[in-house]
Amino acid sequence: MRTAKRIDRLPPYLFAEMDRKIKAAQDKGVDVISFGIGDPDLPTPPHVVDALCSAAADPSTHRYPSYTGMPEFRRAIANWYRTRFGVDLDPDTQIQPLVGTKEGIFHLPVAFVDPGDVALIPDPGYPVYETGTLLAGGEPVAMPLLSENDFKPDLGAIPADVVRRARVMWLNYPSNPTAACVDEAFFADAVRYCNEHDILLCHDAAYSEITFDDYVAPSALQVDGAMDCAVEFGSLSKTYNMTGWRIGWVAGATRAIEAIKRLKTNIDSGIFDAVQRAGIAALEGPQDHLVATIERYRHRRDLLCDALKSMDVVVEPPRGSIYVWTPVPERHTSESFATALLEKAGVVAIPGTGYGPSGEGFVRFSLTVPDERLEEGVERLRTVFADS
Numbered sequence: 534m535r536t537a538k539r540i541d542r543l544p545p546y547l548f549a550e551m552d553r554k555i556k557a558a559q560d561k562g563v564d565v566i567s568f569g570i571g572d573p574d575l576p577t578p579p580h581v582v583d584a585l586c587s588a589a590a591d592p593s594t595h596r597y598p599s600y601t602g603m604p605e606f607r608r609a610i611a612n613w614y615r616t617r618f619g620v621d622l623d624p625d626t627q628i629q630p631l632v633g634t635k636e637g638i639f640h641l642p643v644a645f646v647d648p649g650d651v652a653l654i655p656d657p658g659y660p661v662y663e664t665g666t667l668l669a670g671g672e673p674v675a676m677p678l679l680s681e682n683d684f685k686p687d688l689g690a691i692p693a694d695v696v697r698r699a700r701v702m703w704l705n706y707p708s709n710p711t712a713a714c715v716d717e718a719f720f721a722d723a724v725r726y727c728n729e730h731d732i733l734l735c736h737d738a739a740y741s742e743i744t745f746d747d748y749v750a751p752s753a754l755q756v757d758g759a760m761d762c763a764v765e766f767g768s769l770s771k772t773y774n775m776t777g778w779r780i781g782w783v784a785g786a787t788r789a790i791e792a793i794k795r796l797k798t799n800i801d802s803g804i805f806d807a808v809q810r811a812g813i814a815a816l817e818g819p820q821d822h823l824v825a826t827i828e829r830y831r832h833r834r835d836l837l838c839d840a841l842k843s844m845d846v847v848v849e850p851p852r853g854s855i856y857v858w859t860p861v862p863e864r865h866t867s868e869s870f871a872t873a874l875l876e877k878a879g880v881v882a883i884p885g886t887g888y889g890p891s892g893e894g895f896v897r898f899s900l901t902v903p904d905e906r907l908e909e910g911v912e913r914l915r916t917v918f919a920d921s
């Protein structure tokens with residue numbers, strides 16, 4: 534059997550590879566503590582689960598859902614945007630529900646990137662920006678995110694010939710994997726740049742609600758000119774501990790949403806209506822679970838960062854996301870340090886290079902580890918940092 538060339542160009546998904554290494558260690562009897570994948574360990578709020586259960590018992594949800602999503606769900610998203618960011622969106626033309634944000638991120642280049650076109654992607658960044666571009670036949674060009682620039686891209690450094698071919702620019706703040714956060718002024722610069730160069734700005738806001746210490750994440754859509762050139766991806770996965778449910782959305786520039794809608798009618802047949810009703814319950818219901826979730830991550834963040842500082846590791850407690858982006862000891866690479874962590878301590882962290890070459894020198898710890906395991910994991914780190 535011959536597979537297509539585009540499959541050969543596609544790297545195995547980072548976490549699929551990581552799962553294999555963890556399993557190999559477990560098979561050898563190692564009690565592995567994983568700070569690997571960012572998959573919330575806390576359960577979905579009960580009122581959201583209840584909404585799903587009653588909706589699933591209602592036969593009107595059993596048929597094909599609408600391609601464009603339930604109007605009530607789109608309205609709930611529009612209301613949420615108005616309350617949260619002061620942004621007005623037309624639920625009929627400026628919002629498209631997605632089968633999880635990853636689905637939309639992966640497919641977007643099919644609608645906007647022709648072979649030979651460039652997609653500007655953050656390096657390090659969520660791997661799907663690159664793989665979606667590759668499968669569409671486009672050329673991903675990395676925008677290095679460096680600690681000296683607070684992990685923001687230097688837009689002025691993008692070469693003119695690259696800008697000319699660029700159709701799409703991906704951004705993601707609070708950032709996975711760097712945990713960096715930005716202010717509104719940064720989005721204003723990015724929107725001006727993308728309008729000037731006729732680039733679709735795609736902001737992935739998966740962590741917009743997981744922020745700490747009075748920091749409130751802005752939306753890229755709230756700056757002047759954004760509705761002409763930008764879309765923003767939203768997800769219920771991290772905000773409401775709903776990674777398993779597969780529900781998210783993309784919102785913004787009407788022409789972009791129109792193209793995404795046309796594409797998606799040809800790909801999937803929407804999201805189970807019962808899941809959308811649960812999504813409405815999440816957005817419109819009580820938010821006390823979110824407050825508790827943030828508090829839990831903040832506690833874990835402080836535990837890990839205080840411990841790292843006591844080991845002379847230079848880390849700033851991040852203001853958002855569920856990650857701590859940690860420099861590795863000098864004599865190590867990202868990869869060799871992640872291997873040392875697994876072999877010497879049974880601790881999993883993701884090597885920064887898994888997110889792009891500029892991730893060299895870092896590993897990513899995810900805070901989605903239950904508290905007692907996190908405490909034990911942190912103790913185990915001491916021996917490895919001390920040896921290095």
Ligand SMILES: *Cc1c(COP(=O)(O)O)cnc(C)c1O
Nearest residue numbers: 633634635659709739768770781
């Ligand atoms: C987790 C994550 C997503 C995926 O969200 P889903 O809605 O679960 O598909 C998207 N982008 C980033 C950066 C993420 O970390």
